[in-house]
Amino acid sequence: MKRIKQYIDQANLSRFRTYFQILAFVVIVYGGYLGINIGDKTPAFACPYSPGSSGTCYLVAVQHGLHLEWSSLFGFRGLALLTGLGTFVLFFVVFNKAWCGFVCPFGTLQDWITKLRKFFGFRFSRYDEASFKKLKIIKYVFLVLLILIPLAMSNSFFGLPKVSDDMSAPFCQICPGRTIAPLLVGDTSEIFVDFTNKTTMVMSVLGLIFTALFFVGSFFKKRFFCFFCPMSALQYMFSKVGVLRLTKNGDNCTRCGNCSRVCDMGIASIADDIVSTNAVVDDCMMCFKCVEACPEPDCLDVKVFKGNIFSSTSEGFFKRYGESELADQSKK
């Protein structure tokens, strides 16, 4: 067992992650054509607007499910909502936030765009600490709005008129997934500006702007869209009950900062926080690059319940990063 653990700790998890991402991408984006159906409580972006999609992201169910009057919300329909949420949580807890890092097809797409940037030799961008703190709030704003707007369509808040039905599934209307997922199967039907009325015009234009920002932003900033993703915010609420965990032992940390430097999301607390044992924050996508880059034994651990399945080790660090350094030197 010790040898197996040693082998795993020294393995190239990033390469495994790449293959896993490819598999998940094919299953989610094209699985519908193969009769695969993963349901409509998926904790990743499986877009139902795409004919090839094998599932539906849970945000769609939230938006449609909350299009209810108050009396129904506190009745059987409310119970159905809770059941849906329970199903989502059951799905989610298996992989925890690794749904973002390993499964989400739009995360995978952003990683491929990052590889393209590296190929062309462009420098990537990072947020400074002040911008990071301000911008991370946006995903919570999106989450709150996608909950409140459907409720406001069926109910009057503070005597105000109900929101128009044209705002149905408001996040789906602006989500880049809605335009990109059908494009991946050759369907251009979601690329449009809807001139029916001002509301539909604004929402469709916003959707297109976010689509363009998705591509350009992902080119210059790693995992650009994940920073603003309301699914990430929703997942974080249940992250503490996840089976898969990322823990940090602050006593073993030497504050080298490798973990923060390799983090695609630019999370500084993974390096700065030596007090908390739970290293997962709301922006974390559990790609475990930090564990791979940590040179200190058992400083960062990936756990399933209480059992370590992947730990940071000196041997693993030098095997993964030493090889690449030697390769770079030999190229020079």
Place this chain on the structure above:
Amino acid sequence: MVRTKHIFTLICLLMVSNSLHGQPIWLSNRIPADAERSIKPAGMHHLASESKGRGKVKIVQWLMQGERVEDAAYFVQDSTTIEALVFAPSGKKVEHKLDSLNQRTILSFSNPEEGFYNEYVVIKKVSGDTLYYAIAKGELLNHSCRNGHAHVREMMPYKVYPQSIPFEIVRKRMVHEDFHYFVSSGEEISYSILLNGEPANGILTKLSTEKGWINSRRTDDSGEVSFQFLQDYFTPWQEINNREEYTYVLFAKTTIPEIGVFEGLPYNYIKYTASISDAYRPAKTFYQSMFWSIIVLLLTTIGTILAVYYYRSRRNRPFKEIIFDEAN
């Protein structure tokens, strides 16, 4: 006076019998202006529904007669044998009610399941040596996005019931059709005419719309017929309603030699007339533009790239030495 009364009765009888001979029947989802206030369009597909409280909803459909949809009359129930059949998406028969109310014939039933409900109203009458067999069909889709989309693909294929309904029309599904699909003006829609469950060729069909245009075709060798819906929505931009629905009905008729007895009356032929009613909406191309979407995408992409370039170039300003001239 007596003669006039007899003539009047004869005309009424002729009108009733004419309702089967020349006036086909079809089911309408359009709520009459004087209907009960509790009947309202509900759900994504705007089915005429009556709420019975506690989440119980009944679908209500009106039986019409007449080939011209825009001025069809409500069917008034008389002594003619009339029956209704409603099948749930699972294929089970659904309890229904066929009422005569306010000079109208109304079919109502509950629809708790997700998927396509097949409703049929059948009128049979022997006249001369022919059994007139009229079938009005509606294929009503019950769907709420709240219930998810897990089984949509499985529920998409149409269902037929040849043992109960010997002659019927089915609308063939589009390639990527799902529960959010609506027939739109400008589209080509295909139908299959089935006689005893098998495709029937050479059947005369007629498409009639609420807007007044009518087209006739015969089915091909595979029992199929296609109609191109006209682009007939030309509303000013300020008045566009992308959820506006217009009723259309497809009729089909055929006569086959068959000997039998119905209600004690012998017949040598059966004349089938079938209809399927639905609604179509304005074409998306009327109010959606891909051209402008590409403009928005390009402008945003170019603008963002320029913004990033400008931001980075500001940070990369070359070093400029400041030289102090002590003399001045």
